[in-house]
Amino acid sequence: MTKYFLHRPYPVPATEEARAQAAQQLASLRESTNAPGFGERLARICELARVALDMDRAFVSLVLDEQQHFIATANFDVESTPREIAFCAHAIMQSAPLVVEDTWTDVRFRDNPLVQEPLNLRFYAGTPLLVDEHPVGTFCVAHGSPRVLDDKQSVQLAHFSALVRSELQVLQELENFRRQATLLRQTERLAEVGGWEVDLEARQILWSREAYQLHGADPALPVSFEQLADFYPNGEAERLYRAATRAAHQRASTRTRLGLGQDLGHARLTRRSHVTELEL
Incomplete structure (x- = not known):
């Protein structure tokens, strides 16, 4: 030594x-x-x-x-x-x-x-x-x-x-x-708010952990546009897509009230706010 x-x-x-x-x-x-x-x-x-x-x-x-x-x-x-x-x-x-x-x-x-x-x-x-x-x-x-x-x-x-x-x-x-990510997760959990990221061209969706929790979905499974109808029936998924498309076209945020499905035994309402971020 x-x-x-x-x-x-x-x-x-x-x-x-x-x-x-x-x-x-x-x-x-x-x-x-x-x-x-x-x-x-x-x-x-x-x-x-x-x-x-x-x-x-x-x-x-x-x-x-x-x-x-x-x-x-x-x-x-x-x-x-x-x-x-x-x-x-x-x-x-x-x-x-x-x-x-x-x-x-x-x-x-x-x-x-x-x-x-x-x-x-x-x-x-x-x-x-x-x-x-x-x-x-x-x-x-x-x-x-x-x-x-x-x-x-x-x-x-x-x-x-x-x-x-x-x-x-x-x-x-x-x-x-x-x-910051840890703080955001803690804030989402306390406020019961979930975050979304939507790629309109690729038709891909990214949910935060709390968003999966709010939808009663498995965080290990990715969510596609086609699967949205399972969570937002009766045309609500299409309304969500149109709202996101409108926000991207107008380059402005939009707010849409949507109804979740009844997979947990009761109907739920959720408010979705769409904020556009353009990637050049």
Whole structure:
């Protein structure tokens, strides 16, 4: 088991409490949110950057309260390190990339265990990743011998860092969508209101979970236009179709009162509001 020792106190941003909280939230999202392909896309960006900049390694880190976690890597088989020895702890202190051309000649890093074998990080370049204006981590490239980034490579590093930031933003947006969807389901259940989505051209229908509940239908089974007559007999299904068509034609919302069937032993009335959304 490798032991790491504190060589020097690491710098701390003035907004460290909020910054660390933002980084921890992002780390938790990565573990809990269903984000298909997120890790694979980040790893692909790392590999592309490593090859394009002719580096030995590339990685994405999150700098937490006491640790830095690598959430994607290329040719860098390390999951985490203490923050005391993290190059990225210094990178998040500045807006511009931190470039260390030779770690052996930099007083901040020359005694760092990461510059020794087996990792032997002699060159490091890390760009801070901002989330909600907080530097939560970095996108980095590293090499086993001293290097100098030319102007072209610096631009490439900035582009790859922007791709990583976009992926982190998508992760946040997916979580926001999940929370909004959960809130909508809770609101539908409490208000006994169901949501519809109707594709008039494809004649397809998408019901929310509460809409299935209100109709007494199985959520596992899709509903077609042809099946609407089972829920809205006596011409009510056709009235619904005409109302939706009229709303689309007029590009305005319409409200229609429709009667549900008596499959549950009693007649029910339901009010349907149609709001048109045009997809170009």
